[in-house]
Amino acid sequence: MTDTPPDIERLIQEVLAEAGYDADAADVARRVRKLNHGLPAEDEFAAICAWLGRTRLLHKLDQHQIPARSRFEFQVPDILAVFEAGGPFLIEVKRCNDRTLSLKSDYYARLLSYADKMGLPLLIAWKHHSLWTLVDVRHFALAKKNFNLAHGEAMRQNLLGILAGDVAFKLAQGSGLHLDIAKEELIETRPTEDGYEETWQMRVTGVHFTIKDGELRTDLHPETTQLFATWDLESSETHSPTRIRQSFTVGAEGIEFAHRALVALLAWEKPVDEPTNWRTQLRAPEITRSIAHFDAALQRGMTEGVVHLILRQNPVTIPDFIKEES
Structure with a gap:
């Protein structure tokens, strides 16, 4: 990941001048930063829905509205989605780490106005820290001025x-990965x-896997072993004069939740400390290289004693x- 050039505003101004636009570079830079704050969350949500396996169609809506006065009446949501359980649905994506997600009254009204005019349900996808929820907008309640929803x-x-296929899961206690490491030569004391x-x-010298209660298994499916990459494993060591386990x-x-497991799997696949580029993941043939169908991997892992x-x-x-669509 490259750092932002210190003269980014000047560079933007030069590009604008060459393109024939008269605009303030600082304002453009501010708008780009604001856009970049929202787009990665939209891309992440789209990647999660695609990977969970129950999404038939998802695409972003063009939010350039005409005529200009329409912006006072309508707010175009971020995404149109169709799931196996129903649709189409309109989805507005939000990222907020507060315990309450708050929508300004006029903004809330414009979103509902668009949804009602299209005759489509409106859902809010909310990323709270690393946890995603998807909620019917009508669960928001009017507070003093804004419409609020507690996490x-x-x-x-x-x-x-029920729409995208997210699940919660727990791996079996005692299951895990074990490395046998031989001490070949003492270098320094x-x-x-x-x-x-x-x-x-x-x-x-050896890599071993265990299932529930620490039972050794040598025939686990490769995707079952990848499930360990989704978990916060406990580390321990045993020493002997000649080796370490x-x-x-x-x-x-x-x-854990399946949608958070995707983040962990992608982190395992790329270099350490390299952030996930969700737009790149969306364009890839597969969202992740390690587990193609997570629900099937969980079911198999339960049969094999890891889940x-x-x-x-x-x-x-x-x-x-x-109910009507499913």
Whole structure:
């Protein structure tokens, strides 16, 4: 990832001048930064929906409106989507880390005006830190001036599972990855406050996997082993005079969501500290190289003893437009 040039505004101004536009470079730079704040979230949501496997169609809506006065009455949402469970739906994508997502009253009214005129349900996709929810806009309630939705209520009314195929899952305690590392040559010994520290030339001599309760398995499906990349594994080591066994295993606590697992898998596939370019992922033949169909991988992992639990969430209130379409 390249750093932003310190003279970015001057460069933008030069491009504008060559193209024949008269605009303030600082204002253009500000607008680009604002646009870049929203577009990655839209791309991430689109990639998640494509990867989860129950999306038939998803495309972004052109938000350049004419005539200009239409902007006072209508707000075009970000995405049009069709899922196996129903559609088409309009989706507005938001990223907010506050416990409450707040929409200004006039903005809320313009979104609803567009949706009502098109005769389509309007959903809000909300990224809260790393957690996504998808909620019917009519769950927002008027506060003093704005329409608000608490994150807890968004979780209760989340449609991401029944529409896109998101699930929660837990890997089996004791399952994990184990490396056998041979000590081949002592390179250096250094004294420390607590004793001494050794530097060895070492070589990995074996890679092993365990399933629930630490049972050794040698025939796990490759996609089952990739599930460990989605989990925050506990690390431990056992030492002998000639070797080290380094273990990364699933503990007793924790639960994960499929849409967050995608982020972890993509992080595992690329160089360390390189951010995910969601636009690039959308253009790739496959969203991820490691697991093509995550739900099928979870089902297989449960059969093989690596997955302990799969939870499929239904919202507290299933909207009528989904009942009618499904």
